[in-house]
Amino acid sequence: MTLNPQSPLRRQGPATLRGRAVPKTTTDQRLLDSRGPVDWVHADPWRVLRIQAEFVEGFGLLAELPKAVSVFGSARTKPDSADYKLGVEIGAKLHEAGYAVITGGGPGIMEAANKGCDESGGLSVGLGIELPFEQGINDHVDIGLQFRYFFVRKTMFVKYSQAFVVLPGGFGTLDEVFEAITLVQTGKITRFPIVLVGTEFWGGLMDWIRDRMLTTGKIAAHDLDLVHLTDDPDEAVRIIVEGHSRAEQEIAEARARKETARQVQDAEQAE
Known part of the structure; x- marks a missing residue:
């Protein structure tokens, strides 16, 4: 026609x-x-777009974040507790050492670390999660994001943090700790200090890992070195700073070796 x-x-x-x-x-x-x-709206193809949108928004908002450390711990920690005060102190000391502080954005230890960083003049970040019981972003967050999906949020923690500091917490805290350990152990991320603060709280877990996992061959002896245990906030920050200094030195030495090899190759080709 x-x-x-x-x-x-x-x-x-x-x-x-x-x-x-x-x-x-x-x-x-x-x-x-x-x-x-x-x-x-609830179909899987649309969920893919929502997931993509969360990644894009997170990457876009956090791309220019300076070097940062994520602090984890229980949302149930009370403001008058010793752990809360420890979280405030660690948040402040991380800022003094030149780091932004990232938390899950909620109450408890998260609020404490954000508060310590915020009140000392640092950049405080909160990555919240949609839960059946609403928590909301605490008042000490400068940059806040609320995620629908745990796995997107966890990617942001790892991508934009240079270390984890972990205070006493529950299942969510354990999840973050063991995911980070697994990523370092398998080489998915490198030069990533993980510091557990609270020997009384974490000591039994580390003993179990040593007595059960190591002795039965489930992990190697050097895997124990992936985690540091302390009660001292200053030591926790020092472990992170020294770890990053060594990493920067290793990177510089690797670049120097690469440049020397290139110069040698150029000289041989010129002959």
Whole structure:
């Protein structure tokens, strides 16, 4: 069939439509005029876009973050407790050492570390998570993000932190600790200090790892060196600073070796 050149014509995105192929409404009209069924919002293809959006927003907001340390611990820690005061002190000392502080953005230890960093003039970040019981971002956060998906949030913790400091906590804290240990052990991330603060709280766990996992061959002896245990906030920060200094030195030496090898190769090719 030959279409009449006078037939209605519509350009729709990259397509050109004419005659009977032209829809009676525009794309915007179909979007705005009717709500329609909402099941698609909960379908897996749409979830993929939501996940993508969370990654894009997180990467975009945190891309220019200076070097940072994530602090983990229980959301149930009370403000008048010794652990809370320890979290405030660690947050302040991390800022003094030149780090931004990242937490889960909630109450308890998270609030304490954000508070210590904030009140000492540092940059305080909170990466919250949507939960059945609403927590919200605490008042000491300068940059706050609220995530739907745990795995997206955990990626942000690892990508934008140079170390983890872990105070006493529950299942969520253990999850973060063992994920970080696994990533370092398997070489997925490198030069990443993990410091457990609280020998009385964490000592039994480390004893179990040593007595059960190591003695039965489930881990290697050097895997124990991936985790540092202390009660001293100054030592915790020192472990991180010294670890990063060694890492920077190793990087500089590797670059120097690479440059020397390149110069040698250039000289040999010139002969």
